[in-house]
Amino acid sequence: MRPCLACESMGSAVALEAIMADGCLLVGDIGATNARFALANSRAPGFSAAVTLKCADFASAELAIKHYRESINAPAPDAVCLAVAGPIVDQSVQFTNSDWSISAEELTAMFSISSVLLLNDFEAIAYSVPFLSDADCLPVGLPENGPLADGDHTIGILGPGTGLGAAGLCKRGERYIAIAGEASHGGFAPESQIQLEILTRLRERFERVSAERLASGPGLENIYWALARIHGERKSQLSAAEIFARCINNSDPCAAEAVQMFFEILGQVAGDLVLTLGARDGIFIAGGIVPRYPDLFIKSRFRHAFENKGRYRSLMECIPGKLITHSQPGLLGASCCAMQMFHGSQPALGIRDHW
Numbered sequence: 001m002r003p004c005l006a007c008e009s010m011g012s013a014v015a016l017e018a019i020m021a022d023g024c025l026l027v028g029d030i031g032a033t034n035a036r037f038a039l040a041n042s043r044a045p046g047f048s049a050a051v052t053l054k055c056a057d058f059a060s061a062e063l064a065i066k067h068y069r070e071s072i073n074a075p076a077p078d079a080v081c082l083a084v085a086g087p088i089v090d091q092s093v094q095f096t097n098s099d100w101s102i103s104a105e106e107l108t109a110m111f112s113i114s115s116v117l118l119l120n121d122f123e124a125i126a127y128s129v130p131f132l133s134d135a136d137c138l139p140v141g142l143p144e145n146g147p148l149a150d151g152d153h154t155i156g157i158l159g160p161g162t163g164l165g166a167a168g169l170c171k172r173g174e175r176y177i178a179i180a181g182e183a184s185h186g187g188f189a190p191e192s193q194i195q196l197e198i199l200t201r202l203r204e205r206f207e208r209v210s211a212e213r214l215a216s217g218p219g220l221e222n223i224y225w226a227l228a229r230i231h232g233e234r235k236s237q238l239s240a241a242e243i244f245a246r247c248i249n250n251s252d253p254c255a256a257e258a259v260q261m262f263f264e265i266l267g268q269v270a271g272d273l274v275l276t277l278g279a280r281d282g283i284f285i286a287g288g289i290v291p292r293y294p295d296l297f298i299k300s301r302f303r304h305a306f307e308n309k310g311r312y313r314s315l316m317e318c319i320p321g322k323l324i325t326h327s328q329p330g331l332l333g334a335s336c337c338a339m340q341m342f343h344g345s346q347p348a349l350g351i352r353d354h355w
Contacts, residue, residue, distance in 0.1 A: 025338040026069075026077035029121060029330030030061060031085040031288070032097035032162035036328060037068040040081070040335035042342050045131045047335040049074070050328060061102040062110060079115035080107055081338040083124030083330045085163060087182055091118050097162045115341045122165035123180035124333035125286050125324070126157050129169055130176060131336065132326055138294055140285065140321035141303040156279035158184075158270050159287025159324075160219065160262075164212040168277040183273055184212040191268055191308070194230070198261070201226035215266045217289055220244075223265075224258040244293060260300060266290075267305030271316060275309065279319075286324040294323060 025040035027047060035055050038047035049072050058064040061082075068074075086096040091104035104116040119127075157167045164184035170177045188209045190196040202209045202222055213219055217240040224243050228235040235254060238246070246255035270283050283306070290297050307316040326332065 023078035023342055024075050025335070025342055026065070026074070026080045027331055027334035027338050028065070028080075028082040029124065029328065029334060030055070030064075030082060030095075030100070030102075031121060032095060033288070035061065035064045036331055037065065038328070038331050038335070039072075039074065040079075040338040042339055045128075045332060045336040045339060047328075047331050050331060055098055055100065061100050062106070076111050076113075078113060079338050079342045080111065080113070081117045081119065081334045081341060082107075083119045083121040083334045085121045085165070088118050088120055088180070091116075093118060115344075117337060117341060119178075119334065119337060120165075120167065120180035121330055122157055122159065122167035122286070123178045124330045124337070125159070125165070125284075126155075126167040126169040126178040126180075127176065127333035127336050128326070128329040129155065129157070129284060129324075129333075130171075131332060132324065132329070136326035136329075137284070137322040137324055138298070140298060140323055141306070142320050153281035154277060154279045155282040155284060156270070156273045156277050157284045157286060158266070158273055159285055160216045160266060160290065161288035162217055164216045164219070164269070165287060166273055168273075168279055179277065183276065184215070184269070185210045186272070187211070188214055188265075189268070189272075191305070195261070195265070197230050198223060198226040201229055211265075211269045211272075215262065215269050219265075220258060220262045220289075223261050224254060227254050227258055227261070240289065244296075247296070248293075259296060263297060263300035263302045264305045267300075267302035268308075270302070270321075271306040271309050274306075274316070274319060275312065280315070282320045282322060284322050284324055286329055290323060291325050294325070297323060 022042040025042055027038050027040045029036040033055060035053045038050040040047050051068055051071060053064050084093045086093045094101045104118050107116045108114060152172050154168060154170045159165050166181060166183035168179035188199060188211050190199050199209055202213060206213060213222055220240045220243055224238060243255045243258055246252035247259040274283050307313055309316050
């Protein structure tokens with residue numbers, strides 16, 4: 001049986017007190033655009049009092065945390081677990097797509113506690129996967145797409161937003177081990193003539209073209225820019241949201257082509273991630289973009305590109321895919337980690353060997 005997850009929206013003061021009965025566990029999921037905070041449940045994976053803030057409204061992550069705590073009248077936390085968009089070095093991060101930085105040492109001093117942990121944002125999403133219900137996902141590609149097997153398994157997680165996040169999750173015995181990395185910053189490998197032409201155009205703008213330069217919100221904008229020039233058109237630069245809108249209302253053939261190319265390239269990168277990790281038990285798509293356009297995604301060439309791996313096509317055809325539709329999987333994963341940290345014993349989920 002799956003655990004019952006706490007309500008994501010802020011409830012009454014009585015409900016808030018119930019959540020904090022054993023202690024105050026602060027969790028966050030901080031990207032380049034949005035910073036999401038909540039209070040984790042200390043007895044089961046889940047969270048409540050979730051609030052989303054715009055990063056641009058705050059000079060630092062610490063000020064955003066301060067604002068969140070004041071907005072819900074939360075006491076100083078007993079444990080803090082933050083999922084952050086960027087590589088973590090010595091429990092510090094300089095965000096990849098913003099000028100924020102944060103360190104566990106600073107948070108430890110800020111709250112006078114020792115239970116502070118920084119996770120890569122997709123590492124946190126990886127930890128959420130075992131607690132997602134069927135209602136939290138849509139199948140992508142296979143007619144039968146049930147829950148993960150109880151035995152050992154390995155999956156990949158990929159998701160475009162302001163950047164492109166990637167991670168893996170291994171289950172070995174009773175232990176879950178997330179694999180955090182920066183796979184999205186690997187080089188882009190074109191698989192068609194038009195993709196080769198897009199790469200050629202983008203090299204006019206960038207010294208190096210990574211997968212993230214195409215499979216992300218800014219990446220969709222890059223694809224649109226390149227296609228317009230390939231077709232001899234001088235279109236105005238559009239935002240990713242505008243490109244999707246024009247695709248949906250059929251007002252701009254270049255936008256429709258860009259969206260299809262975006263999903264196709266995402267499928268190629270997802271397939272590469274699966275082959276790299278040996279993630280034969282599934283690929284999960286998350287992030288801030290794809291869940292907004294599930295119909296376009298399901299009907300796109302994502303799955304074709306994912307499976308199009310030459311001699312490994314037959315293997316790829318058997319790998320299930322899912323689109324995560326849960327609204328806050330990063331907070332859910334961070335809540336799992338915060339709960340383990342708070343209890344301080346060997347984690348029941350085996351999330352981290354060094355706890």
